Amino acid sequence: MKEIYRPDIDGLRAIAVLSVIFYHFTPKLLSGGFIGVDIFFVISGYLITRNISKEFEIGKFSFKSFYLRRIRRLMPALFFVLFITLIAGFLFFPPSHYEKLGSSLFYTIFSLSNFYFWAQTNYFDIQSNLKPLLHTWSLSVEEQFYLIWPFLLFLVLSSKKKIYIFILIIICFLSLFFSQKLLSSNQETVFFLMPFRITEFALGAMALIFENKIKNFKSYFKDALFIFGLILIIYSLININEFSLFPGYLSLLPTFGAMLVILFGDSIFSKYLLGNKVLVKIGLISYSLYLVHWPLYVFYGYLKFDYLNHLDISILLVTTFVISYFIYVFIEKPFRLNEYRIYQWLKDKTIQTFSISALILLFFSTLVWGNNGLKLRFDSNIIELTESIDEDFINRKFYLASNRCVIKDSMSAENYWSCLNKLSNQNVKVLIVGDSHGRDFFNALSFAYGAENFDFIQQPSCNAYPYKHVRNFYCFRDLKNFFKNNSNNKQYSHVIFSSHWGGDKIEISKNALEIINLAKSLDIVPLFVGNTPRFTQPIPDLIFRFKKIDGLDSYINGFLDNDNYEKSVYLKKFMKKYDIKFIDKHEILCPKNMCTSIIGNNKRSIFFDDAHWTISGAQYFAKKLKQKYKNLKIFLN
Numbered sequence: 001m002k003e004i005y006r007p008d009i010d011g012l013r014a015i016a017v018l019s020v021i022f023y024h025f026t027p028k029l030l031s032g033g034f035i036g037v038d039i040f041f042v043i044s045g046y047l048i049t050r051n052i053s054k055e056f057e058i059g060k061f062s063f064k065s066f067y068l069r070r071i072r073r074l075m076p077a078l079f080f081v082l083f084i085t086l087i088a089g090f091l092f093f094p095p096s097h098y099e100k101l102g103s104s105l106f107y108t109i110f111s112l113s114n115f116y117f118w119a120q121t122n123y124f125d126i127q128s129n130l131k132p133l134l135h136t137w138s139l140s141v142e143e144q145f146y147l148i149w150p151f152l153l154f155l156v157l158s159s160k161k162k163i164y165i166f167i168l169i170i171i172c173f174l175s176l177f178f179s180q181k182l183l184s185s186n187q188e189t190v191f192f193l194m195p196f197r198i199t200e201f202a203l204g205a206m207a208l209i210f211e212n213k214i215k216n217f218k219s220y221f222k223d224a225l226f227i228f229g230l231i232l233i234i235y236s237l238i239n240i241n242e243f244s245l246f247p248g249y250l251s252l253l254p255t256f257g258a259m260l261v262i263l264f265g266d267s268i269f270s271k272y273l274l275g276n277k278v279l280v281k282i283g284l285i286s287y288s289l290y291l292v293h294w295p296l297y298v299f300y301g302y303l304k305f306d307y308l309n310h311l312d313i314s315i316l317l318v319t320t321f322v323i324s325y326f327i328y329v330f331i332e333k334p335f336r337l338n339e340y341r342i343y344q345w346l347k348d349k350t351i352q353t354f355s356i357s358a359l360i361l362l363f364f365s366t367l368v369w370g371n372n373g374l375k376l377r378f379d380s381n382i383i384e385l386t387e388s389i390d391e392d393f394i395n396r397k398f399y400l401a402s403n404r405c406v407i408k409d410s411m412s413a414e415n416y417w418s419c420l421n422k423l424s425n426q427n428v429k430v431l432i433v434g435d436s437h438g439r440d441f442f443n444a445l446s447f448a449y450g451a452e453n454f455d456f457i458q459q460p461s462c463n464a465y466p467y468k469h470v471r472n473f474y475c476f477r478d479l480k481n482f483f484k485n486n487s488n489n490k491q492y493s494h495v496i497f498s499s500h501w502g503g504d505k506i507e508i509s510k511n512a513l514e515i516i517n518l519a520k521s522l523d524i525v526p527l528f529v530g531n532t533p534r535f536t537q538p539i540p541d542l543i544f545r546f547k548k549i550d551g552l553d554s555y556i557n558g559f560l561d562n563d564n565y566e567k568s569v570y571l572k573k574f575m576k577k578y579d580i581k582f583i584d585k586h587e588i589l590c591p592k593n594m595c596t597s598i599i600g601n602n603k604r605s606i607f608f609d610d611a612h613w614t615i616s617g618a619q620y621f622a623k624k625l626k627q628k629y630k631n632l633k634i635f636l637n
Contacts, residue, residue, distance in 0.1 A: 004050075008265040009043060011274025012258065012281025015288040016040050018236055020135075021320065022292045027314050032240035034123075037138045037256040038200050038247065039233065040290075042141055042258040045149075045204025052150055053208065056157045063150060068350050070146055074287075076335045077327050078139065079357045081291045082108065085132050086364055088299050094544035095373030095386075097130055102368030104133045109358050109365070111143035118192035130302065132295040135193055144194040145201050145486070153205075173200040178250040179418045185410040190247060200251060204257040210263055218478065226267035229260025243470050266420045288324035288332060296320055305537060305545065305559075337440075381549055385598070386540050389605045403428065404442075407459040409473040420482050423455040428493070430636070432456045433476065434464045434498040437532050440613040441498040445620035449632040450540030457482075463508065464497035465515040480515075483522055494636050495519055498529035498583075500611065505570050512571070517579060525636070528575050528582040533541035534561040534611040549603060556597045560590075564611075596620075 016039035023033020026278050055061035082105055089101045107116035114137040117123070128134050156165055168470035175198035179190050190196045213220070236254035237354055264270065282289070293316075299307060300316055308316075368374055375383050405419040423431070432442050432454055442456045464473035486492055497515070512528070519526040535542070536559045543634055546555045568586055575582040589595055589606070597606055599620050606617035613621065 002534055004054075006265055007280045008270045008274040009047070009262065010286070011270075011276070011279035012039065012043060012283070013260055013286040014279040014282035014449050015233070015274075016043070017289045020290065021317070024294060024297055025308075025316055027242075030237055031242070032237045032244075032254075033491065034242075035233075035236050035240055035246075035251075038251055038255050039258045041142070041145075041197060041200040042204040042207075042255050042262070044145070045201030046207050046259075046262050047204070048146070048149060048201075049153060049205040049208050052153050053157065056154070057394070061154070063154075066150055067146075070143075071350055071354050072141070072335050074139070075354055075357070077288055077291055077332045078108075078136075080327060080331055081295065082133075082361055085295045086361070086368070088295070089132065089368075089635040090374065090377075092299055092303060092365065093373070094541060095375035095383075096371070096390075096540060097377070098368055099373030100130075101132060102365045102370075102373065104131065104136075105365040106362065106369060108133055108136045108140070109361055111140045112241055113137050114140040114144075114192045114194070114365075118188055122188055123191055131296040131297060135290065135294040140191075141194045141197055145198070149201065155213060156369065168202075172199045175199045175202075176249070176252075179251070183245050183248040187245070196247065200255045203255050204262065207259045209264040214408075215265065222264045223267045225260050226264040226269050229257040229264070230269075230273070232257025233261070234581075247482075257394065285321075285324045285328040285332075287319060288327040292324045292327065293320045296323070302541075307536075362394060365484065378544060379547060379607050381603075382543060382547060385549070385603050386543055388603075389540055389608045389614060392608060392616050403454065404456040404458060407457065407476065416478065420457065420478075423457070428453065429493045430454050430496065430632075431486075431492045431494070432496045432498060433479070434458060434496075434529075435460055435462050435500060436612060437500045438464060438498040438529075440532065440618055441496070443613070443615070443618035444625060445496075447619050448625045449635065462499065463501060463511070464499040465511045467507075467511050467528055480518055481502065483518060483524065492524055494525045494527060496527045496529060500534075500564075501531055501567050501571055505567060506569065508567075509574050512574070513578070516578060527579075527581045527636070528571065530571055530585050531564050532585050532611045532613070533589055534562050534564040535559045535607070536610070538609045539597060539607040543605070549598070553594075557595055560595060561610075585621070588628070 017034035018302070019030060019033040019039070020038035021033075022030045023036070052061060052066065081417065085101070086105060093101060104113060104116055107113045113133060117131070117134055117137050122128075123134070123137075152168060152171075156168055159206065175196055178197040179199070182190050182196075232253050238256065240250065240253070244250060261270070261274070265274070296319060297316060300312070304312060338583045403423065405423055407416065411419070430453055432438055432445070434441065434456075438456070439458055442454060445454055457476070457479070461477055462469060464476070466474070466476045466479045483492075483495070497512070516526050535556065537545075542559060543552065544554050546552055565586060567582070568620065572582050572584055586595075598604070599606060599616065604616040605614055606620055608614045608617075625635070
């Protein structure tokens with residue numbers, strides 16, 4: 001059966017893929033560009049439902065032909081990109097990144113990469129820039145949808161019982177309901193997993209259902225609804241961002257907009273806005289553009305080893321389009337349209353071709369994954385140094401036991417206070433409040449003066465005082481009441497605030513001053529600890545890039561983050577103004593502006609990433625601290 005071609009849908013595909021590309025390349029320019037994926041889901045829901053329904057009407061639908069078409073449509077270009085990505089990883093990635101690439105490729109072949117990335121990352125995490133296959137999560141969601149939707153649709157079409165349609169509607173509403181319900185506590189789950197995206201595909205199917213019902217609508221009414229749909233998409237692209245509670249109910253803005261745009265595709269505005277030649281041509285290569293752009297961005301950024309400027313973005317855009325056009329012309333299109341004899345033969349042997357290609361990729365991905373990213377590619381001294389970093393990272397939580405309370409964003413009030421109240425040893429007079437950098441400082445103080453002398457309250461990704469985070473959760477909520485309760489018991493004499501001081505300087509000053517005044521009013525002495533020296537690249541990456549031990553410290557210093565240092569200098573001046581003791585990590589670790597990164601005759605790294613300490617790093621800082629402050633009493637005074 002010949003598919004009905006709609007150029008406006010290719011135009012909508014172009015908007016979707018360009019939104020994603022511009023979001024990834026220039027996130028500040030288009031904060032909601034990631035909703036392009038949601039638009040793709042709506043388009044897929046419409047096209048798959050339309051094609052199955054048409055074939056069913058003329059009695060030619062078969063599951064076998066459906067899945068063979070899906071394989072021919074998706075797999076050739078995907079497998080080609082996976083193969084090239086694997087080669088690029090071998091040439092450019094250090095073992096740790098290459099090992100992760102191998103494991104993610106393994107899951108991608110089985111259409112399970114969404115589960116893989118859900119289990120290990122936040123889509124908006126900065127470490128995502130080192131995951132070349134992160135974008136395949138959406139392909140896995142779509143492929144999982146293809147496993148259930150044809151069967152549900154077949155059940156509805158082959159039976160005259162309306163109960164099945166009712167069940168289908170209930171499934172869609174439940175998907176949306178639970179998507180919203182779990183959003184605040186499990187946003188990654190809702191974002192990555194297919195059951196919470198069914199509604200988006202279903203909106204595409206609804207566009208097909210309503211097509212016949214709107215044929216008699218007045219043209220001006222169609223035009224108005226088409227424009228309204230486009231406005232919803234544009235509004236979403238501009239106003240939704242990484243901190244929005246998305247998908248959930250908020251996803252209805254772009255997806256309902258996409259449904260209206262598809263439904264009223266015969267609008268005169270659609271012809272000019274979506275059906276123009278430029279957008280249609282981009283839409284035709286949209287799948288290849290989506291596959292190519294992210295691995296290219298990851299490897300280009302990794303090799304540039306610096307922030308990407310406008311020229312870099314321009315080079316990336318041009319290269320993405322050139323490679324994508326090549327893949328479309330020589331891989332995508334021939335496999336679908338039988339333009340060459342060899343492709344016809346491969347198409348006739350779809351299962352065999354797909355299986356052999358998948359097995360080859362599985363072999364190499366398993367080889368990379370199972371052999372620690374093929375680390376033998378590098379010098380043995382470099383491997384030994386980086387392995388010591390991994391070992392130290394495993395032991396990093398050495399001192400973190402009963403004298404610590406870790407606050408989680410989704411903690412109930414009961415669990416929150418239960419966590420705080422376990423810090424009730426009257427002999428402990430010093431409390432440390434902080435994030436993961438506070439944890440590093442806690443380790444250092446424990447090495448220097450004994451872990452039994454400190455309690456520690458930690459909340460990841462938070463400056464060390466109560467405030468509302470941009471991700472819509474509260475940092476150190478009720479900390480003030482905790483101080484007041486403990487003041488009544490005369491437990492703590494000193495509180496040390498230690499974190500990565502990020503964000504706006506004025507906001508930091510305001511919140512810090514509030515907590516300082518509270519502590520002083522309760523006869524608790526506050527101390528503040530400055531930022532840890534931070535680098536623009538993870539230390540293991542810098543080690544693998546330099547490829548030798550001699551001169552490594554000097555090389556690493558070239559990547560010191562000056563903005564991070566300036567915030568620490570600002571905080572130091574602020575604390576001096578209010579006569580608050582300030583521990584300057586830069587002063588201790590970076591005398592004469594030369595930071596120490598590699599220590600000892602056995603060459604151990606102070607850092608395991610761009611700023612966090614290894615156990616060796618905490619021990620080194622503890623040694624320097626004791627040289628400056630002989631005992632805890634001197635340190636506190």
